[in-house]
Amino acid sequence: MDNIESKTIIESKILSRPTVLVADDDWLNRDLLRVYLENAGFRVEAFVNGEEAWLAVEAGLQPDIVLSDMQMPKMDGLGLCQRIKQHFPTQLVPVVIVTGMDDEEERLRAIKAGADDFVTKPFNSLVLLTRVRSLLRIKFLYDELENRNKLLRQVLNRYVDEEVANVILTDPEKYLKLGGETRFVTVLFADVRGFTRFTESNTPTKVVETLNKVYNQFIEVVFEHKGTFDKFLGDGLITFFGAPVSQADDTLRALKTALEMQHRFSLLENEINQGVQAPLRGVGIGIHAGEAVVGNIGSERTMDYTVIGDTVNTARRLQEEAGPGEIYISEAVYAQVPTAKVLRLAPKMLHGKSEPFPTFALLGLG
Template identity: 50%
Template sequence: MNLASTPRSSEIKYSTTEVPAFRDEYILVVDDDWMNREVIEAYLQTAGYRVLTANSGVKALEIAAQEVPSLVILDVNMPGMNGYELCSRLKSDPLTRLTPVMVVTALEADPDKLKAIEAGADAFLTKPFNSLIMMTQVKSLLRIRRLHDEVESRNALLRKVLNRYVNEDITEVILSDPDRHLQLGGESRMITVFFADIRGFTSFAEAQPAKQVVSVLNRIFSELTPIVFKYRGTLDKYVGDEIMGFFGAPVASEYDAINAVRMAVEMQQVFAELQRSLTAPSIKNLGLGIGIHTGEAAVGNVGSQRLMSYTVIGDTVNTASRLQQQAQGGHIVITESTYQQVRDYVEVQALSSLHLAGKSEPVHAYRLLRLK
């Protein structure tokens, strides 16, 4: 069967410097006809591409599972699994969904092309094909694949950065609409803010070598920070020996307040376990005081285009910070607004009205005793 309308591949010289093949790239050619496979393989190898071949759809899937191809060129009419089904299988597999697929067919009717498009085909090559057209399409599809890989690589790096601040699920929400979530600006949101401060750490730092102080602080933060993410909170910052974070942004939930409270309870439990495991005698004198407040605040990216921080600003933040200062080591103190959202889930002890710095009116607060 004469597939090509141009001279044999051995008679054509392609410049491998035009679109150099990347080291790990390879093209998978799938056709049940050995002659068709060899013709296409010869053209591609002459151009400098690494090529693997398969004589069936099943064999092609086996090869792709072992090493993801950069491009698949497949024939439509094959016994068993035809090209449409193979294309659909490749596009539905997370490993190969971004791999471009070129369909080679003698069928020129629009319904056949539509069927290939519905299966996920990215390009067509009609028999007998022009080898120059084929090679141009190959270069174009590989260029697109490389762009996809570059985007995926950048997204992977961005995920790694974002996962330091938010739960992995929230990271995916941010990446689904980066123009919204990764630009300067903010909005008013109902959030629950917490501050967790290590009581007695200043005295501890004065009495210990700097290296040990940093080691202990990093150990504590390393144990407490994952708890923030576990309950879908957002880590805002570390301030000295203090952790600040919030719930309700960038993704809000009706459970934000109770998640913050549950996080605080687990933080206290983990901190107590840490005190038992750490060897420095003065570590026993430390405690964790946590303050939680719910209210409206401005939430968004603050800074400049070069350096920005996703944070919360407003009286709600100040109230939570001042409240935390009232919490003794081992205590969790919440405001009335937080209590109203979690009252069915907690047991509390009402505190005397607190006169917080910067607040003209006293603040009603509660010490959290336990979860119900």
């Protein structure tokens, strides 16, 4: 969203009768504020003291801005301000203290309570309305940023777990810009074996239902181990570790993910294959580590956060060699986790490789 669009949204909110909470025990000041504000297009909720105003907020009133007298019975303006700022739904709502005492000590007390601005009695209506509109613009800008962050978080949660999403949101420009960068990553390909015959022998509803059960488990495992989900490939998926956030144990977590995927599938196997003519035969997994291009690939309108390069292709070829229930890893992966329990296999002639490729079967972790 560009600056012009954001400005248009904010100005439209200011014109859409924002709610002003007024708290003042002086009926004349209260009525004057109501008249000024309503004539300027605001909706006013007025209360005779801070306690009544706070009870209304607790009951669900969501003001866009608060104008409060300093001195009131039961709960003064500072008490109301503190509660507004400590209450999560209203903590970003601007509070203006309306006071008859224009001295530094009063202002300091109000600032400590969280006040955003001051208006001195008797107040000038033009000054008052200008300050209200200015604070509302800031408040609505915060709201707009929060809405954008929520939307961004929803998108991120499709690819990474919440902890990684929080890191990305600290600097979205760094992590989410269009384009790629070369990173050291560990790529995992997983493929459900026997899927073609399974689709031929079962209804589309059964096929989708079964895939969803398997994928729900696999994605849960990926997020538990803080991997980045890339995409589904019909009967398989790609995930990678090391981007957008890199950690020292990226490759180890990839191995843990693969082992847990095999375990989860074994728990599902009897259920999903019950009563079918061509059962699913297991999962083949391939893992390779190395440099790859990672980033948002596509256009400004449509992009995917993905990984491309020979490292990805090699992981896929290892997966193609693995049988049901097997996890094949490369020498580069084994070098990252030398404590892994492996079986050294005869080098594989992988598609696209000119030389036999050193390959290991992962048996467990030391």
